[in-house]
Amino acid sequence: MKFSQFPSNVKLRIICGFFDHMASMSVMPFMVLYIADELGKVTSGILLSINVVFGxxxxxxxxxxxxxxxxxxxxxxxxxxxxxxxxxxxIFIHPAINMPWVVxxxxxxxxxxxxxxxxxxxxxxxxxxTEEMRKSVYVTSYWANNLATAFGTAIGGLFYKDHRVLLFALIVIIMLINTAVFQRYLIDPTVNKVRKVVEAHWIRDLLSSYYVALKDTRFVVFTMAAVFIFSSEFALTNYIGVRLxxxxxxxxxxxxxxxxxxxMSLMLIENTVLVVTVTFLIAKITEKRNQVAVLLLGTLMYTSGYGLAHHLTTWYLLMLVVLMATIGELMQTPIISVFQAKLMPEDKRASYIAFSSLGYSGAGxxxxxxxxxxxxxxxxxxxIYVITLGLIGMLLLYLSIHSNIFKQKIPS
Structure with a gap:
């Protein structure tokens, strides 16, 4: 399905998301380095862990x-x-003020x-x-986000040290423009939706809402798999970045x-340039293959590549393992996204999406x-530790998508 055939909301999401993500990636990955430099590794590790739980x-x-x-x-x-x-x-990161705890x-x-x-x-x-168009939408959105990451990390790597304030100012401008565009053009399909009458306190209703997702054993195991799998790449702007x-x-x-x-910027750029150039090629090659086999092989390459990056310090070897990890990423990501969408009940999609963020939050x-x-x-x-976590994630992923041990049915 072509981009021109996507619904207007999807087009808006991809276009605005591109500029939003590009601006964020020009500075956010480097914030870990800033905090580690200013407050120390252990303190930054504790703060970032608290930040994940808070998030x-x-x-x-x-x-x-x-x-x-x-x-x-x-x-x-x-x-x-x-x-x-x-x-x-x-304001607070400006050299004349520089208050790292406030930042x-x-x-x-x-x-x-x-x-x-x-x-x-x-x-x-x-x-x-619709279900039929989602894989095309996810592949295109994924491609656009990674193109934005390539531009953002390139800008950040070149200008973060000497023009930090300018980068932050550009992010502000882009976010304000995006806010105005979303307000003007985004169509909210929930406007005419009949709202559920909630008599309980909102906290109790919130917990009961997520309890439904928690009882969905297959979805919980799927989410646990994401924790172990995605932690390997997230380390690139944490442990790997600080070690380099x-x-x-x-x-x-x-x-x-x-x-x-x-x-670190070059590794991020390589990852995103590869995504931009070969995403549709990998999707074409793998579309008629056994999707479970493609998913597991991709996950193995992905976690092993970033796992090896925890140890290597030679530039061309680092670029090689990122190549391996990125190809694995392109093989696994669309399949994971489609499967995740199929597991979500229509009336609790946002709650399920937020619950699934446990995977990303846990990985972080x-x-x-x-x-x-x-x-x-x-x-x-x-x-070794990271690769072992990846293997555990592969096992959980296989169980969640290809076994009948759960009472919930496997989506077609």
Missing amino acids: LICGLCGGYFADRFSRKRLLVTGQLLFAILMILMT AFLYMLTAVSGAMIFPALEALIIDST HDEFKPVELFGIHVDGVRM LVASSGLIVGTVLNSMMMS
Whole structure:
């Protein structure tokens, strides 16, 4: 299915999401380095772990409210809040002021805006598409997000150190423009939806809403698998990025001085450039293959590649393992997204999406805790540790999509 055939909400999501993601990726991955430099590795690891837990709680609340209220209103409010937080971060990260504890606190508060944006936006997309078009939508959206990541990380790697305030200011401008566009053009399919009358206190109703997802054993195991699998890539801007910042020996590549920070940027750029150039090729090659086999092979390549990146410090070997991991990522991601959408009941999509964020939040928690674990384990042991987690994730993923041990049926 072509982009021109997508519903208007989907087009808006992809176009605005491109600029939004590009702006965020130009600075957000480097915030971990900033906090680690200013406050120390252990302190930053603890703060980032707390941030993940806080973000998870906010995400669960965001999913609940997206099912109960206008998803468009929640999305627009979240975008505006994020812009305000970035304005404050721009002020307090300025060299003349430089208050790292305040910046870290504001960085943690971005979890609130993210919790308002993500469940509402993803539920809106599912609301606006049919099952037949979703794989095309997910592949295109994934491609656009990674193109945005390539541009964002390239800009961040080149200008973060010397033009940090300018980067933050650009993010604010883009977020404000996106907010205005969403407010003007986004169509909310939940406007005429009959609202469920809730007599219980909202906290009790929230817990009961997620209890439904928690009873869905197949979905819970699927979510647990995501925790172990995605933690390997999330470590790139946590443990791997900090280790390269400290241990990578600078090299000259094509006349450019590459230190640890820029090496991390190059790895992110390689990942996203590969996604941009070969996403549709990989999708074409694998579309008629056994999807379970494609998913498991892709997951193995993905986790092994990023697992090895925990130990390697040679630039061309790092680029090679990122190549392997990215191909694996392209094989697994569309299949995971389609399967996840099929598991979600129509009337609880936002809640299920927010619950599924446990996978990403848990992965972020595992990745950020790697900064603490890495003070005890050496890089080789960290590599083995991450690959082992990936293998556990593969097993759980297989059980959730290809076994009859759960009472819930396997989606066709």
